[in-house]
Amino acid sequence: MSIFLAVAGPGIIVMIADNDAGGITTYAVTGAQFQYDLIWFILLLGPVAFVVQDMCVRLGAVTKRGHAEAIFDAFGSFWGWFSLIDLTATDWLTIITEFIGMTAALSIFNIPKVLTVAVVIVVIMAMVLQGRYWTWEKIVLVFCLLNFIYIPAAFIVHPSVSALLNGFIPHLPGFTPNLLFLLMANIGTTIAPWMIFFHQSAVVDKGLKEKHMHYSEVDTGLGALGTVVTATAIIIVTGALLYPNSNIQSAAEAASKLITISPYVGSALAIGLFDAGLLGAIAISLASSWALGEVFGWAHSLNTNVRQAPWFAILRAMILATAGTVVLLLSGSILVVITLFVQVIAVTLLPSAMVFLILLLNSEELVGKYKNKLWQNIAATSIVSLILVLSLLYGVSILFPHLFGG
Amino acid sequence: METEKIREVLGRPVRKIREINRRYSTPRIKMTRWVKFSLLILRIYLLTIVILLLYKLLTTFRIG
Numbered sequence: 001m002s003i004f005l006a007v008a009g010p011g012i013i014v015m016i017a018d019n020d021a022g023g024i025t026t027y028a029v030t031g032a033q034f035q036y037d038l039i040w041f042i043l044l045l046g047p048v049a050f051v052v053q054d055m056c057v058r059l060g061a062v063t064k065r066g067h068a069e070a071i072f073d074a075f076g077s078f079w080g081w082f083s084l085i086d087l088t089a090t091d092w093l094t095i096i097t098e099f100i101g102m103t104a105a106l107s108i109f110n111i112p113k114v115l116t117v118a119v120v121i122v123v124i125m126a127m128v129l130q131g132r133y134w135t136w137e138k139i140v141l142v143f144c145l146l147n148f149i150y151i152p153a154a155f156i157v158h159p160s161v162s163a164l165l166n167g168f169i170p171h172l173p174g175f176t177p178n179l180l181f182l183l184m185a186n187i188g189t190t191i192a193p194w195m196i197f198f199h200q201s202a203v204v205d206k207g208l209k210e211k212h213m214h215y216s217e218v219d220t221g222l223g224a225l226g227t228v229v230t231a232t233a234i235i236i237v238t239g240a241l242l243y244p245n246s247n248i249q250s251a252a253e254a255a256s257k258l259i260t261i262s263p264y265v266g267s268a269l270a271i272g273l274f275d276a277g278l279l280g281a282i283a284i285s286l287a288s289s290w291a292l293g294e295v296f297g298w299a300h301s302l303n304t305n306v307r308q309a310p311w312f313a314i315l316r317a318m319i320l321a322t323a324g325t326v327v328l329l330l331s332g333s334i335l336v337v338i339t340l341f342v343q344v345i346a347v348t349l350l351p352s353a354m355v356f357l358i359l360l361l362n363s364e365e366l367v368g369k370y371k372n373k374l375w376q377n378i379a380a381t382s383i384v385s386l387i388l389v390l391s392l393l394y395g396v397s398i399l400f401p402h403l404f405g406g
Numbered sequence: 407m408e409t410e411k412i413r414e415v416l417g418r419p420v421r422k423i424r425e426i427n428r429r430y431s432t433p434r435i436k437m438t439r440w441v442k443f444s445l446l447i448l449r450i451y452l453l454t455i456v457i458l459l460l461y462k463l464l465t466t467f468r469i470g
Binding site for chain 2: 072073074075076077079080294296351352355358359360363364365366388391392
């Protein structure tokens with residue numbers, strides 16, 4: 001047990017941070033538009049996320065390299081630069097959505113946007129001042145606990161048991177472009193490219209070794225369970241109180257409406273949204289700084305302070321400050337579009353990160369006996385194929401919306 | 407003097423990128439038929455996605 005407690009952390013953090021502000025918005029919109037009809041789909045995404053993240057742990061523990069460095073080394077500089085630029089751009093856009101969520105959540109309590117952005121940046125930078133991975137991890141795990149605020153809220157709203165049970169049976173409520181968009185957004189928020197890079201780098205920074213892999217599997221499994229339970233709770237909350245008469249577009253809008261119906265549930269959604277955005281900003285800014293540090297050869301560990309690793313801190317501060325400024329300068333309607341669109345962009349870029357992961361995990365010279373087993377390859381290849389098909393379907397639905405009844 | 411300094415500052419990242427390109431010029435993974443096929447599919451997929459996203463972007467701006 002003591003070894004598990006020492007090893008646990010990266011898996012839980014990456015999975016809970018996965019329910020970031022964009023994720024909360026996607027789940028809230030899913031519940032408000034389709035009530036409980038897509039719960040079965042969310043439940044399926046838990047094991048899917050586990051399979052993907054478990055591969056990152058193995059690759060990190062065996063090669064002692066982050067994902068960005070591993071791609072450069074294995075596939076050469078063309079694919080390396082493609083992945084790094086792609087990751088940095090997607091991460092930066094995603095952090096904008098985290099700030100959108102955080103500022104919108106706290107504006108419900110009349111806290112000005114500028115104050116939220118400034119405090120968040122100071123808190124995230126202060127967390128790493130000590131230069132100790134353990135301190136950072138403990139603080140983030142506390143934020144992860146706050147993410148479970150949605151679970152009691154789901155019980156308070158008293159959902160219809162029969163409708164809820166029906167949501168656990170796989171079915172699609174009519175195939176429309178809107179449904180496809182939400183399916184894609186849900187995949188995009190459950191498995192994101194930054195998660196692959198973050199998890200592998202976290203495993204390396206924490207110094208996990210091959211002998212810790214079984215504990216890491218439990219760590220990742222617990223995280224996957226947490227993320228699915230939280231997502232289901234949010235769908236239950238908005239499905240019970242906002243379906244079918246509200247056409248909400250964001251979690252903050254859902255929270256504002258819910259406060260008038262049930263002050264506790266509405267406040268829980270707002271606090272949870274802020275926490276989700278904070279967790280996302282912490283993890284995603286780190287994923288980019290770790291990746292850039294690995295490739296450019298800068299010191300890039302949470303076990304170093306600002307003097308020892310100046311670029312590691314400067315990069316993170318720049319990413320956060322520029323993303324925060326964009327949120328302060330852009331108007332609300334544009335920001336809502338960015339929030340949902342980023343999830344879709346992430347899922348279209350996900351196949352490349354997944355393909356590299358599978359190929360790396362099949363290379364005996366890189367991972368030796370820890371290479372993928374047959375069932376892992378079948379599972380991973382099925383996931384990539386599903387994402388490819390959904391991404392292309394989404395593309396076709398944009399070009400020919402009438403084919404899907406749009 | 408100033409021009410030299412600016413050139414030196416601007417040249418540093420370029421040199422770094424060249425160094426990275428040199429370091430990773432040869433892919434370490436064994437280029438089996440399966441690996442080559444996967445990378446080809448990935449190229450085709452990414453090209454398709456880029457075209458679709460550009461189309462969406464252009465039509466959105468035209469309508470807007």
